[in-house]
Amino acid sequence: MTAPLLVVEDLTKRFGGLTAVDRAALTVRAGTIAGLIGPNGAGKTTLFAMISGFETPTSGAVRFEGRDVTALPAHQRTAAGIARTFQIVQPFAGLSVRENIAVGAYLRRAGRTEALAHADAVGRAVGLGPQLDRPAGEMTVAGRKRLELARALATDPKLLLLDEVLAGLNPSEIRDMIPVIRRIREGGVTILIVEHVMQAVMSLCDEVHVLAQGRMIASGPPLAVARDPAVMEAYLGHGAAARIAASARNPGAPDHA
Amino acid sequence: MTGSARLPILIAVIVLALLPLGATSNTLLNFMTFALIVALAAQGWNLLGGYGGQFSFGHAAFFGTGAYAMGLLQVRFGLNPWAAMPVAMLLGAAVGWAIGFLAFRARLRGAYFALVTLAFAEVFRILANAWAFTGAAAGLLVPLKLQAANMQFEDKRLFYWLVLAFVAGALVLTAELARSRFGARLVALRENEDAARALGVDTLRVKLAAITLSAGVTAAAGGLYAQKSLYLDAAIAYGPWISVDALLAPIVGGLGTVFGPLIGALALLGLGELSKMALGNLFGGAVPGIDLIVFGILLILAVAFAPRGLLGLFDRLIRRPRPAEGGEATP
Numbered sequence: 079m080t081a082p083l084l085v086v087e088d089l090t091k092r093f094g095g096l097t098a099v100d101r102a103a104l105t106v107r108a109g110t111i112a113g114l115i116g117p118n119g120a121g122k123t124t125l126f127a128m129i130s131g132f133e134t135p136t137s138g139a140v141r142f143e144g145r146d147v148t149a150l151p152a153h154q155r156t157a158a159g160i161a162r163t164f165q166i167v168q169p170f171a172g173l174s175v176r177e178n179i180a181v182g183a184y185l186r187r188a189g190r191t192e193a194l195a196h197a198d199a200v201g202r203a204v205g206l207g208p209q210l211d212r213p214a215g216e217m218t219v220a221g222r223k224r225l226e227l228a229r230a231l232a233t234d235p236k237l238l239l240l241d242e243v244l245a246g247l248n249p250s251e252i253r254d255m256i257p258v259i260r261r262i263r264e265g266g267v268t269i270l271i272v273e274h275v276m277q278a279v280m281s282l283c284d285e286v287h288v289l290a291q292g293r294m295i296a297s298g299p300p301l302a303v304a305r306d307p308a309v310m311e312a313y314l315g316h317g318a319a320a321r322i323a324a325s326a327r328n329p330g331a332p333d334h335a
Numbered sequence: 336m337t338g339s340a341r342l343p344i345l346i347a348v349i350v351l352a353l354l355p356l357g358a359t360s361n362t363l364l365n366f367m368t369f370a371l372i373v374a375l376a377a378q379g380w381n382l383l384g385g386y387g388g389q390f391s392f393g394h395a396a397f398f399g400t401g402a403y404a405m406g407l408l409q410v411r412f413g414l415n416p417w418a419a420m421p422v423a424m425l426l427g428a429a430v431g432w433a434i435g436f437l438a439f440r441a442r443l444r445g446a447y448f449a450l451v452t453l454a455f456a457e458v459f460r461i462l463a464n465a466w467a468f469t470g471a472a473a474g475l476l477v478p479l480k481l482q483a484a485n486m487q488f489e490d491k492r493l494f495y496w497l498v499l500a501f502v503a504g505a506l507v508l509t510a511e512l513a514r515s516r517f518g519a520r521l522v523a524l525r526e527n528e529d530a531a532r533a534l535g536v537d538t539l540r541v542k543l544a545a546i547t548l549s550a551g552v553t554a555a556a557g558g559l560y561a562q563k564s565l566y567l568d569a570a571i572a573y574g575p576w577i578s579v580d581a582l583l584a585p586i587v588g589g590l591g592t593v594f595g596p597l598i599g600a601l602a603l604l605g606l607g608e609l610s611k612m613a614l615g616n617l618f619g620g621a622v623p624g625i626d627l628i629v630f631g632i633l634l635i636l637a638v639a640f641a642p643r644g645l646l647g648l649f650d651r652l653i654r655r656p657r658p659a660e661g662g663e664a665t666p
Contacts, residue, residue: 130533156535164533170526172591173519181523184516185535193516233535 083108089138100292113283121292130162131155161235167222171215182232240271340510377584377596378505379552385591388525393452394581397550399573401557416486427554435546460573474568589644
C-alpha cells in the first residue's frame with residue numbers, strides 16, 4: 079500500500095446554523111484515483127473547497143504529504159501541489175487557449191518562452207492541440223472542460239481535484255474524456271474527483287467516498303460501495319435498500335411498497 | 336495580448352517627435368504637451384484598470400501627489416527638479432501602495448474600489464487646499480528659472496520632447512509587462528479572480544504591485560504638469576478632472592492595450608479643443624464646459640459601439656473580418 083498523499087481529518091464546516099460538512103474524513107493514496115460522490119446538497123462542493131483552500135473549515139485538518147496545510151490560502155496550496163478545477167468552468171475570456179494554460183504554467187516557470195512551451199505540451203496532452211490559438215471565450219462546453227483541466231495540470235500538481243469535469247458533456251464526449259483522465263494518473267498525478275456520472279466513477283476510481291448530509295457514510299472500492307445499503311438509502315430514500323433486496327428475491331413483484 | 340509592439344512604438348514616437356519640427360504654432364505645441372501629459376497619466380491608469388480590471392476613479396490622488404511633490408521639493412527643500420522627479424514618482428507609488436493595501440486587503444472590488452479611490456483623491460484635495468505647507472488655497476508657485484539644469488526650457492519643444500520620452504518609456508513598460516508573467520497574472524485576475532487563485536496567483540500581491548506601478552507612472556505625469564505650468568493648486572493637482580481624463584482616455588482608445596491611452600487622450604482632448612473652437616466661433620465667444628459634453632458623448636459612443644475602444648474599432652474596420660468574434664458562440 080502506498081503512502082497517503084492527502085489526509086482529511088474530521089473536517090467540519092458550519093454556515094450559521096447549517097452544518098454543511100460534519101466531521102468528514104478521507105484518505106487519498108498517492109498514485110490512485112479517488113471518487114467523492116453523494117446526493118445533491120451532500121456537501122461535496124464545500125468539502126472540495128476546504129481541501130483546495132477556498133473555504134476555511136470550522137474545525138478539522140487537511141494534511142498534504144504529511145504537512146498540515148489547513149491554514150494555507152488557495153494560491154499557496156496550488157504552489158504546494160494541490161490544483162483544482164471548477165464545476166462551472168471559468169476560462170479567462172480575453173486570452174487565447176494557450177495563454178489561459180500559460181497562467182498555470184507560470185507558477186513554476188518565470189519566463190514567457192518556457193511557460194508557453196509548457197502550455198503547448200499540456201494543451202496537446204488533453205487534446206486541445208488544434209485550438210491553442212483560439213480565444214478561450216469561443217470554446218464549446220467540452221472544450222472549456224478540457225481547458226479547465228489543462229490549466230490546472232499546467233501548475234504541475236501532485237494532487238488534482240476535479241469538480242464534475244464530466245457534467246454537461248454528452249455520452250460520446252464523456253467516452254473521450256475518460257482516457258484523458260486515466261493518462262493524467264499514469265503521468266504520476268493523484269486524482270480526487272467529484273462526479274455525478276456513475277459510469278465514469280465506477281470505471282475510473284480505485285476507491286470511492288460517499289458523502290450524505292455532510293457525513294461520510296461509506297468508503298471503499300466502487301463495487302462494494304455501490305452495494306452498501308447505507309449508500310442506497312442515501313440516494314434512493316429511507317427503506318430503499320430493503321425494497322431492492324426484496325425485489326431482487328421476487329423479480330416479478332412491484333417496486334413500490 | 337498582442338505580439339511584440341516594439342516597431343509600432345518606435346514609429347509612433349518618431350512621428351510625435353517630428354511634429355514640432357513641422358508645425359511651429361505655439362498653441363499646437365502647448366496642446367500636444369498637455370495631451371501627452373494626460374496620456375501619461377492615462378497610461379498609468381491603464382496598467383491597473385485596463386490590464387488588472389480594477390477601475391480607479393481617483394487617480395488624481397497619484398497625479399496630485401506627483402505634482403505637489405515636484406513643486407514642494409523645489410520650493411520648500413530647494414531640490415533640483417531632475418532629482419525631485421524620481422522622488423515624486425516614488426512618493427506617488429507609495430501612496431498607490433497604501434491605498435491599494437487598504438482597499439484590496441478589505442477585498443473591495445468594482446464600484447466599491449472605485450468609490451474608495453475617489454474618496455481618497457477628494458480627501459487629498461481638501462487637505463492640500465487647507466494646509467499652509469502646500470500653499471493652501473493660494474496655491475504653489477514654482478519660481479521661473481529658464482535653464483535646462485532646472486528642467487525649464489527656453490525652447491518649449493525641449494519640454495515637449497521630455498514629456499514624449501516619458502510617454503515612450505511608459506509605452507515600452509506596458510508592452511513588456513503585457514508579455515511578462517506579471518502581465519499574464521494581472522489579466523487572469525481581471526478575467527476571473529477565483530480561477531487565478533486556483534492557479535497559484537497571489538491576487539493581493541499582484542494587485543498591489545499593479546496599483547504601485549500605476550500610481551508611479553501617473554505621479555510622473557503630475558510632476559511634469561507641475562513643471563510645465565509652474566503653478567499648482569488643489570483643484571488642479573487633486574481635482575476630479577484628471578481622474579476622469581485618465582480613465583476616459585483608455586476606455587475611448589482601448590482598455591488593456593499598449594496604445595489605447597495615447598490614442599484615447601489625443602482623440603478626446605483633440606475633439607474637446609476643436610469643439611471649443613468651433614462653437615466659440617459659432618456663438619461669438621467661449622462656451623464653458625463644452626469639451627466635457629463632448630467627453631460625455633464620446634464615452635457613451637465608445638461604450639455602445641466600440642467596447643474595445645478606437646483600437647478595437649480600427650481592428651474591426653480595417654483588418655479582415657474574423658468569424659465569430661468573442662461571445663458565447665453556439666456550436
